[in-house]
Amino acid sequence: QSALTQPPSVSAAPGQKVTISCSGSSSNVGINYVSWYQQVPGAVPKLLIYDNNERPSGIPDRFSASKSATSAALGITGLQTGDEADYYCGTWDTSLSAWVFGGGTKLTVL
């Protein structure tokens, strides 16, 4: 199983808000920056958030993220059908000397 725990799926209606959680430990989320990736079906993963809460250029401010202790969260507001995708959190694990991803969360916009 993954070092980072995410819910397998979340869903919400268009226009609503959703939050995806990412739970880790003191050796990964607790001490290192978290990033988030979006993978639309059939496409390549795309960086959505880096350094816990920073958005790369071109990512709308509907996407936001936060971190507290050993947990992180991705929030998406004003949901659109185009947001349907798998979302992954990731960070470095200092104890493992390895990068770790969460298992991914499938977002369905009903």
Added chain:
Amino acid sequence: QVQLVESGGGVVQPGRSLRLSCAASGFTFSPYAMHWVRQAPGKGLEWVAVISYDGSNKFYADSVKGRFTISRDNSKNTLYLQVISLRVEDTAVYYCARGPTDIPYYYMDVWGKGTTVTVSS
């Protein structure tokens, strides 16, 4: 534009070897750490390995340690992944991805389209 193009995938028998390549273009390759990430059919992302900008530091996932070797040739702007003793469970799309700095334990900001490796008898 910034681009990563993987190649070298294919159908191979269990126990055989393969070398994957990732050609970088549109940016100066040498200052950046580089990752390999794989995704088995219908599964999530699995990080495989990372190499520092100069090749002096390499880190691997436990699942591939001892069988996979990451390397780079900065004169050719190319990243490699040598894989030996392939197993059925190594079947996946293999992506190369750029780290945003020379630090190997940072995020991935640019991804290639991937190359597919199928291990089957």
